[in-house]
Amino acid sequence: MTFPKIIDVRAYVLRGGGADYHDQSSGHWIDDNIATPMSKYPNYRESRRSFGINALGTLVVEVEAANGTIGFAVTTGGEPAAYIVEKHLSRFIKGQNPADIEIMWDQMYFASQYYGRKGLVINAISGVDLALWDLLGRLRQEPVHAMIGGAVRDELSFYATGSRPDLAKEMGFIGGKMPLRYAPIEGNAGMQKAVDDIGEMRSRVGDDFWLMLDCWMALDLDYATRLAIAAHEHKLKWIEEALSPDDYWGYQALKKAVPSGMLVTTGEHEATRWGFRMLLEMECCDIIQPDVGWCGGLTELLKISSLADAHGKLVIPHGSSVYSYHFVATRHNSPFAEFLMMAPNSDKVVPMFSPQLIGEPVPKNGRLSISELDKPGFGVELDRTLNLHRPYKD
Numbered sequence: 538m539t540f541p542k543i544i545d546v547r548a549y550v551l552r553g554g555g556a557d558y559h560d561q562s563s564g565h566w567i568d569d570n571i572a573t574p575m576s577k578y579p580n581y582r583e584s585r586r587s588f589g590i591n592a593l594g595t596l597v598v599e600v601e602a603a604n605g606t607i608g609f610a611v612t613t614g615g616e617p618a619a620y621i622v623e624k625h626l627s628r629f630i631k632g633q634n635p636a637d638i639e640i641m642w643d644q645m646y647f648a649s650q651y652y653g654r655k656g657l658v659i660n661a662i663s664g665v666d667l668a669l670w671d672l673l674g675r676l677r678q679e680p681v682h683a684m685i686g687g688a689v690r691d692e693l694s695f696y697a698t699g700s701r702p703d704l705a706k707e708m709g710f711i712g713g714k715m716p717l718r719y720a721p722i723e724g725n726a727g728m729q730k731a732v733d734d735i736g737e738m739r740s741r742v743g744d745d746f747w748l749m750l751d752c753w754m755a756l757d758l759d760y761a762t763r764l765a766i767a768a769h770e771h772k773l774k775w776i777e778e779a780l781s782p783d784d785y786w787g788y789q790a791l792k793k794a795v796p797s798g799m800l801v802t803t804g805e806h807e808a809t810r811w812g813f814r815m816l817l818e819m820e821c822c823d824i825i826q827p828d829v830g831w832c833g834g835l836t837e838l839l840k841i842s843s844l845a846d847a848h849g850k851l852v853i854p855h856g857s858s859v860y861s862y863h864f865v866a867t868r869h870n871s872p873f874a875e876f877l878m879m880a881p882n883s884d885k886v887v888p889m890f891s892p893q894l895i896g897e898p899v900p901k902n903g904r905l906s907i908s909e910l911d912k913p914g915f916g917v918e919l920d921r922t923l924n925l926h927r928p929y930k931d
């Protein structure tokens with residue numbers, strides 16, 4: 538089936554939260570005293586913004602078809618990603634039939650492979666890919682979930698990531714994931730405080746609520762193993778992204794070393810089918826967590842997900858808002874989803890990519906009905922009253 542050809546590709550940058558959800562003001566829980574690989578440097582210990590976690594900002598990609606229909610997507614990447622989209626990737630998109638997403642992805646990936654493969658370049662490709670799916674859905678007047686196989690469930694269930702799993706429980710979420718606040722540089726005393734924090738939260742949420750710990754790449758194998766063993770007494774459900782994403786061997790060892798019943802999860806900073814193949818074949822984890830805007834987009838995620846399914850693993854995307862919701866709706870091996878609490882004190886539900894999207898659905902009582910996703914494309918609009926900046930024009 539052919540559709541009006543794509544006539545333009547535009548890349549914009551936006552600041553202040555949204556897809557670059559770390560780009561928040563000071564005092565926000567997501568910035569405050571969280572363990573990171575930079576924690577060993579005193580100047581960069583307290584605030585993640587101090588080392589530039591929000592250096593990039595949001596990338597907005599728009600693709601326009603000849604009949605004036607516009608698809609768009611947001612991800613992290615800012616100006617450098619906007620350059621890659623406008624100066625390099627756009628040549629593979631302009632003039633194409635919007636339905637030919639597979640060949641456009643292949644050309645974007647292999648044309649940039651000599652400087653790409655992971656990170657920023659794949660964020661840029663993901664942004665274009667998601668904008669193409671949005672465009673195709675608008676042209677077909679179909680939600681994305683219907684174009685990738687259809688929903689396998691009536692509603693999505695969410696766990697919440699934030700500083701207050703106890704409040705997440707009151708809000709109806711199925712679990713709560715907290716950030717690790719103490720890094721190896723703080724020694725055994727820091728580890729004890731981290732374990733005490735988990736214990737304190739366990740006493741607030743009771744025995745049956747899922748409690749998870751996000752370590753944001755801050756640990757080494759020895760520390761992560763000791764932390765997992767110590768946290769087991771508080772029924773920690775999973776230990777997330779404990780090690781560097783490049784340390785596949787460390788994850789393989791960690792998975793063997795954690796107490797029976799505790800899950801090892803990772804993958805939010807992994808990309809493409811080839812990166813996830815390493816995690817899966819080396820048996821590095823129990824759950825993979827690709828970010829839809831960072832792993833290669835929906836086209837690549839479908840491949841990653843099939844690979845995970847064949848290995849008997851769950852795919853629970855990192856964040857990703859509507860891009861995750863449409864995907865999770867359609868996959869048997871994605872039985873629940875993540876919701877990132879973007880309220881500064883994790884005390885209320887606000888849209889994950891606030892303030893950039895209009896109509897971004899949010900869970901109510903920890904659930905989201907699939908019927909809320911039944912709109913063309915990803916079902917959201919870009920808030921054009923925000924300060925959209927187009928730094929490069931092809």
Ligand SMILES: C[C@H](O)[C@H](O)CC(=O)C(=O)O
Nearest residue numbers: 567698716751753855877
């Ligand atoms: C809380 C984590 O440090 C990070 O900001 C978000 C994340 O890794 C996740 O949601 O997972």
Ligand SMILES: [Mg+2]
Nearest residue numbers: 751777778805
């Ligand atoms: Mg994480």
